[in-house]
């Protein structure tokens with residue numbers, strides 16, 4: 001298989017700098033508090049692993065897996081819980097770490113699922129936000145970058161399961 005090099009939208013060093021700032025803000029906001037970080041698999045795993053290294057707090061890491069896309073660049077309109085967290089979050093501060101908010105459906109559904117479990121507070125960190133497609137109002141507390149309406153890959157984000165390993169955010173071109 002030929003190696004595909006997509007056009008760079010956000011370079012690796014820009015991501016590193018932004019994550020440092022987000023980590024500092026989260027550390028300040030949750031000073032003297034415990035935190036449960038919920039990494040939304042699979043797309044957020046790279047962002048989350050870099051982000052938690054910049055959060056200077058005693059935290060616990062949990063994983064949840066939701067799927068809203070098949071092998072296409074359009075949302076299926078359904079969100080399925082594929083794997084749940086194992087921790088009890090009742091009375092806890094929770095930070096959801098997501099790769100991208102597009103229509104907002106995934107996060108809206110996740111926030112509803114978690115609210116039933118009565119956490120103390122829930123905040124959202126998302127590496128990317130595509131405002132053009134937003135259908136469900138979502139407040140992103142810690143945002144990496146607002147981007148234009150292009151399908152992006154890399155830094156954890158995939159197209160049909162590929163390109164997650166790219167160290168930057170690239171633009172998927174038709175035909176790849």
Ligand code: IMP
Pocket residue numbers: 043068069075098099100101102103104105106107150151152153157158159
């Ligand atoms: P939403 O439910 O429409 O907000 O979509 C959120 C999910 O769709 C993300 O967690 C991603 O998995 C996926 N997604 C949306 N846009 C992109 C993209 O440009 N590249 C890769 N995945 C995307």
